[in-house]
Amino acid sequence: MAKSIVCLQSLTNEQEEAIRKAAPGFTYVHSDAKQPDLDALAEAEIVIGWAKGISDCLLREGTPLRWVQAWSAGVEKLPLDRLEQRGIVLTNASGVHAEPISQVIFGFMLMFVRNLHTAIRNQDRHIWNSDGTETELTGKTAVIVGTGEIGGETAQIAKAFGMRTVGVRRIDDPLPGFDAMYTTSRLKEAVTRGDFVINTLPLTDETRYLFDASVFSAFKEGSYYINIGRGGTTDTEALIEALENGPLRGAGLDVFETEPLPEDHPLWDMKQVIITPHVAGLTDHYSDRLVDIFTENMKSYLVSGAPLSNVVDYRRQY
Structure with missing residues (x-):
C-alpha cells in the first residue's frame, strides 16, 4: 500500500507541489478540515494540520500514522497524551510567527508611547488634544517572558530602538539580544525592571495563570503588559485589577481566556487597553x-x- 500524506489545510498548487517533490514515494491527499475524509486519514502515515473528530480514527491501534505536523505553534488543543502513547512524533509551527507577532508587539508599544491609541479615539470624536505624556521607546526596558523564536526576534528589534532587554525562561543562560536573563522562578523580580512586560508563552500546566495577582502587583508603576502568547497564562481578573488600581498603565492583548472575548467583557471599555482578535500570528x-x-x-x-526540528516535547507540552 502506498504511503500517504494527508493535509487538512488549503494550500496553493505551488505549495502542494513543493510537498510532493520533498516526499518521493508518498501520495499527497488534501482533505477538508471541516469535513475530513476519515478513510484517507485512517491510511495516513503523515498528517498536516488537525481537525475535530479525527482522534479516534487516527489514533486507534494499527493505523500507520507516525508524524503529525501541527498548523500552529501552540499544541494544547491536540490530544497530547494519546499521541505520546502511540509514539507519534508531533512537530509544531514554531518560527512561522516570529516576524508578524514581533511587529504586532511593537505596534502595541509604539501606540502606547506615542499615545496613538488615544489619538485614534480623539479622531473619531473630532477632538484636537494631547495630554503631553508622549514619550519614546529609547531607554525603556522590555521584559520578554518566553525567549523562543518570537521572544528572540522581539529582543533584536528592541535593541534597534535603543531599548534594554531582559529575558525570562526556564534557565538563565545568556542569549544574543538580551542584556539580562532570569529564570521563570524569578519572574516577580524580573517584572520590576520592565517598562513593558511581554508574554510570549505557550499554554502548559506550568504556565497556566502564571501571571496572577501576585505577579501583577510586582510590576513597575506605570508599566504596560502585552500578551500575544496564550490567554490562559493570565488571570484576567487580576489583570483588570492591575489596570484599574495600578500598577499597570495599559495593556495590549491579542489573546484571552475566553475567545471570542464576550461582548459585555469589561476589557472592551477600558481606554488604556488595545485589543486585537487573536490575529498577531496571521500573515x-x-x-x-x-x-x-x-x-x-x-x-x-x-x-x-524522524523529523529533526520543531519536535514537541510531550513532557513540556511545547
Whole structure:
C-alpha cells in the first residue's frame, strides 16, 4: 500500500507541489478540515494540520500514522497524551510567527508611547488634544517572558530602538539580544525592571495563570503588559485589577481566556487597553513558512524516520 500524506489545510498548487517533490514515494491527499475524509486519514502515515473528530480514527491501534505536523505553534488543543502513547512524533509551527507577532508587539508599544491609541479615539470624536505624556521607546526596558523564536526576534528589534532587554525562561543562560536573563522562578523580580512586560508563552500546566495577582502587583508603576502568547497564562481578573488600581498603565492583548472575548467583557471599555482578535500570528506568508518547515523536516524523515526540528516535547507540552 502506498504511503500517504494527508493535509487538512488549503494550500496553493505551488505549495502542494513543493510537498510532493520533498516526499518521493508518498501520495499527497488534501482533505477538508471541516469535513475530513476519515478513510484517507485512517491510511495516513503523515498528517498536516488537525481537525475535530479525527482522534479516534487516527489514533486507534494499527493505523500507520507516525508524524503529525501541527498548523500552529501552540499544541494544547491536540490530544497530547494519546499521541505520546502511540509514539507519534508531533512537530509544531514554531518560527512561522516570529516576524508578524514581533511587529504586532511593537505596534502595541509604539501606540502606547506615542499615545496613538488615544489619538485614534480623539479622531473619531473630532477632538484636537494631547495630554503631553508622549514619550519614546529609547531607554525603556522590555521584559520578554518566553525567549523562543518570537521572544528572540522581539529582543533584536528592541535593541534597534535603543531599548534594554531582559529575558525570562526556564534557565538563565545568556542569549544574543538580551542584556539580562532570569529564570521563570524569578519572574516577580524580573517584572520590576520592565517598562513593558511581554508574554510570549505557550499554554502548559506550568504556565497556566502564571501571571496572577501576585505577579501583577510586582510590576513597575506605570508599566504596560502585552500578551500575544496564550490567554490562559493570565488571570484576567487580576489583570483588570492591575489596570484599574495600578500598577499597570495599559495593556495590549491579542489573546484571552475566553475567545471570542464576550461582548459585555469589561476589557472592551477600558481606554488604556488595545485589543486585537487573536490575529498577531496571521500573515499571508504563513503557509509558505509552514511548508518550508515541513519540507526541510521531510529530508531527515526520509533518511532516519524522524523529523529533526520543531519536535514537541510531550513532557513540556511545547
